[in-house]
Amino acid sequence: MLFEQYAGKFMTACRRYAKDEMEAEDILQEGFIRIFNNIQQFKFEGSFEGWMRRIVVNVALKSLQKKKIQISEIKENTANTPSLEPYAFNHLGEEDLLKIIHQLPDGYRIVFNLAVIEGYSHEEIAKMLNIQASTSRSQLVKARKMLQQQILEMQKIAV
Amino acid sequence: MTDKLFDNFIRDSLNNYSSPVPKGLWEKIIDDKDQKPKFFWWKYNAGWILALSFIVIVSSIYVAINYHLNNTIIENKSTHNSSTQPLSTTTKSESEIHNKSNTTAQLPNIAEITDKQVHTLSNTSDTENFSFSKNKRFIAKLEKRAANQSKINTPKNIFNSQQLLNNSTDELPIDDLFSLTSKKYSPENIISFTNNNIYRKNNLHWPPLNLKNILGIGSNDCPSVNGNPKSDIYVEVYISPDYSGKSLYGNGLSAAYLQKKDSTEKMSVGFSAGVRLSKTIGDHFIIKAGFQYAQINERFAERKINQTQTTTVIISRTLVRPQGDTTINDTTSVTQIGYRTIKNMNYYKNVEIPISVGYEFGKPDDKWKFAVNGGAILNIASWFNGYTIDTAMNIISANSKGVNGFYKTAVGLSLFGSVSIIRNISEKMDVFAEPYFRYGLNNTTSSAGFSQKFNTIGIQLGVRMKLRNGRHHL
Incomplete structure (x- = not known):
C-alpha cells in the first residue's frame, strides 16, 4: 500500500521542515491528502516517489509560509570552523542528524533541506521562498558551517 | 572533508531514512479526504464553467429572439392571406377616383392608397398641377401588379403588398408625384424600396427590426380575450x-x-x-x-500558538496513623503551553x-x-x-x-x-x-x-x- 510504503520516508522529510512532531504530522497528513486528490495528474514522467515528495515538500513550505518565517541573516560568533574528518560521522545516527538539523534557525534549515537533500538549485529555492538566490547561497554556507560545528561538539562529548 | 562529501553524507543518511509514523494517521487521512469541499470542481474548472454558461445564455437569447421573430412572420402571413383576397377583384375607374370625395377609403388595396394620394393632392393648392393622365398609368400598373401578386400569391408577394398597403409612411411627397412615372418612382422601385426597408436583406426570415413588434407591445396588438392588457x-x-x-x-x-x-x-x-x-x-x-x-x-x-494555560490542582491525601488519620490538602499549579484554535x-x-x-x-x-x-x-x-x-x-x-x-x-x-x-x-x-x-x-x-x-x-x-x-x- 502506498501509505505504508512511503509514509515513513515522508515523515522524515516533514520532520526536517517542521518545528515539532505535531506539525510534521499535520504536514504529512495534508501531503497525503493532496497526493490522493491529485494522483490522476501524475503523468508517468519521472519517478513517482519524486513526484509525491515534491507535493509533501510544497505542503511543508506552505505551512512554513503561513507562519511567516523570516529568512534573515544571523551574525556568526565563530570565524572559522575546523574541517571535519570523515571519522567524525562514525557515531552519528539518522536521529542525531535530524536533531542537529532541527536546531538550525528556520531559514538555514529550510534552505539546507531544499538545497542539499531535495536537490533544488539556488535559483529554484529563491523562487520558492521569494528571496534572492544570493541569500539562498549564503544561508546554505552558514547552515553547513553551523551543522559541522554541531557535529564537532557532539564528537567532543562522545570522546 | 569537502562540502560535497558532507552534503552527500547528509543526503544519503536522511533520504531513505524512515521515521516512525504516528498511529491513527491513516484513519485521519481517510476522514479528511472524505470531507473535502464539495465544490472543489469549481476551483479547477471555473473558467470553463463561466465560458459555458456565457455560451448557453447567449445562445438561448439568440434562439429566443429568432423564435419570436419567426412567430411574428407566421402571424403576418395569416393576416395577409385574409386581407389580400379583394385585391384581385378591386378595380376603380378614373372617374370614380376623380370624383371621390374626402371620405376615408374602406378597402385595403392598391386603389385605396392611390385614392389617398389623389385626395391628398386634391386638398392642396397644387391640385391643378396634378395630371391624372400621368398617374393613370401608374395606377394601372399598381393595380396590375397587385393583381399579379395576388395571383402568384407567394408568401413573399403577399407580405410585400400588404406592407406596402399598410405602410402609412410610404406616402409620396407631393412634389414627387409629378414624376411618378419617372424611373425613380416607378412601381417596381417603390415596391422594391418598400421591401428593402422592410427586409434589410430582402429575406423573408428577417422582418422589420421593430422593437415594439419584437417585444409584442406594438400598437396593432389586440387586447387579450378577457379585455385586459396583454401582460401578466x-x-x-x-x-x-x-x-x-x-x-x-x-x-x-x-x-x-x-x-x-x-x-x-x-x-x-x-x-x-x-x-x-x-x-x-x-x-x-x-x-x-x-x-x-x-x-x-x-x-x-x-x-494561536504559544498559548499558556495555568490550572490549579488540589491534591488531597490521607495519612493513616495509629493516633488517627490525617488528611493533607496540597495545592499546586500546572502550566501548560500549547495552542488554541479559534473557530467562528x-x-x-x-x-x-x-x-x-x-x-x-x-x-x-x-x-x-x-x-x-x-x-x-x-x-x-x-x-x-x-x-x-x-x-x-x-x-x-x-x-x-x-x-x-x-x-x-x-x-x-x-x-x-x-x-x-x-x-x-x-x-x-x-x-x-x-x-x-x-x-x-x-x-x-x-x-x-x-x-x-x-x-x-x-x-x-x-x-x-x-x-x-x-x-x-x-
Whole structure:
C-alpha cells in the first residue's frame, strides 16, 4: 500500500521542515491528502516517489509560509570552523542528524533541506521562498558551517 | 572533508531514512479526504464553467429572439392571406377616383392608397398641377401588379403588398408625384424600396427590426380575450441555498498575508431570500425587479500558538496513623503551553435590488415552462460580522462599523444569469426552481490593501402568484 510504503520516508522529510512532531504530522497528513486528490495528474514522467515528495515538500513550505518565517541573516560568533574528518560521522545516527538539523534557525534549515537533500538549485529555492538566490547561497554556507560545528561538539562529548 | 562529501553524507543518511509514523494517521487521512469541499470542481474548472454558461445564455437569447421573430412572420402571413383576397377583384375607374370625395377609403388595396394620394393632392393648392393622365398609368400598373401578386400569391408577394398597403409612411411627397412615372418612382422601385426597408436583406426570415413588434407591445396588438392588457403581473417569493467562491488579490500586501487569510477563511453554504414583481411583455418576455437579502457564510479557524494555560490542582491525601488519620490538602499549579484554535462563523450580509429580463419558452397556459434570465444585482447595503486577520497577522474581531475601511458598506454591482423551470400548479400560482450564477463586479474591501470578490452559485426555489392575468390564455 502506498501509505505504508512511503509514509515513513515522508515523515522524515516533514520532520526536517517542521518545528515539532505535531506539525510534521499535520504536514504529512495534508501531503497525503493532496497526493490522493491529485494522483490522476501524475503523468508517468519521472519517478513517482519524486513526484509525491515534491507535493509533501510544497505542503511543508506552505505551512512554513503561513507562519511567516523570516529568512534573515544571523551574525556568526565563530570565524572559522575546523574541517571535519570523515571519522567524525562514525557515531552519528539518522536521529542525531535530524536533531542537529532541527536546531538550525528556520531559514538555514529550510534552505539546507531544499538545497542539499531535495536537490533544488539556488535559483529554484529563491523562487520558492521569494528571496534572492544570493541569500539562498549564503544561508546554505552558514547552515553547513553551523551543522559541522554541531557535529564537532557532539564528537567532543562522545570522546 | 569537502562540502560535497558532507552534503552527500547528509543526503544519503536522511533520504531513505524512515521515521516512525504516528498511529491513527491513516484513519485521519481517510476522514479528511472524505470531507473535502464539495465544490472543489469549481476551483479547477471555473473558467470553463463561466465560458459555458456565457455560451448557453447567449445562445438561448439568440434562439429566443429568432423564435419570436419567426412567430411574428407566421402571424403576418395569416393576416395577409385574409386581407389580400379583394385585391384581385378591386378595380376603380378614373372617374370614380376623380370624383371621390374626402371620405376615408374602406378597402385595403392598391386603389385605396392611390385614392389617398389623389385626395391628398386634391386638398392642396397644387391640385391643378396634378395630371391624372400621368398617374393613370401608374395606377394601372399598381393595380396590375397587385393583381399579379395576388395571383402568384407567394408568401413573399403577399407580405410585400400588404406592407406596402399598410405602410402609412410610404406616402409620396407631393412634389414627387409629378414624376411618378419617372424611373425613380416607378412601381417596381417603390415596391422594391418598400421591401428593402422592410427586409434589410430582402429575406423573408428577417422582418422589420421593430422593437415594439419584437417585444409584442406594438400598437396593432389586440387586447387579450378577457379585455385586459396583454401582460401578466406576478409576485414571486423565493429562497435559495447559495455557495460563494472568494477571490483574493493582493494590492500591496505580501503573498504571505494573503495565504494566511486564505487558509484561515473557508467558504460555507449561505443563503438568499427575496420578493420581486415580474411583468410579462408580449407573450414571452418578462421583466423582474424586487428586494432580496443575501448572506454569505464563511468559516474562520486559526490556531494561536504559544498559548499558556495555568490550572490549579488540589491534591488531597490521607495519612493513616495509629493516633488517627490525617488528611493533607496540597495545592499546586500546572502550566501548560500549547495552542488554541479559534473557530467562528463570519457573515457577510447584504440587502440588494435584483433586476432582470427573461425570456419564457412555451405558451402561457403550459404546465411546464422554461425561461432564461439575465440581469444585474445592485447592492444597497452590506455589513460584516466575524473574525479576520489584520495585516500584522493578528486575529481581530471585525464588523463594518468597528473596522473602518476594511469592508465596504455597499458593495456595488453584480451580474447574474439564470435558467428557470416553472410548474403551474393552479390558475393563480406557479412554483419555480431557478439555478443561477452570480458574478461580482466590485470588491468588498475598500482600502484594506487587498481585493476580495465573491462569485456565487445557487438555486432559487419559490412560488409566484399571479396578480393580473393578461396574456392569451386558452
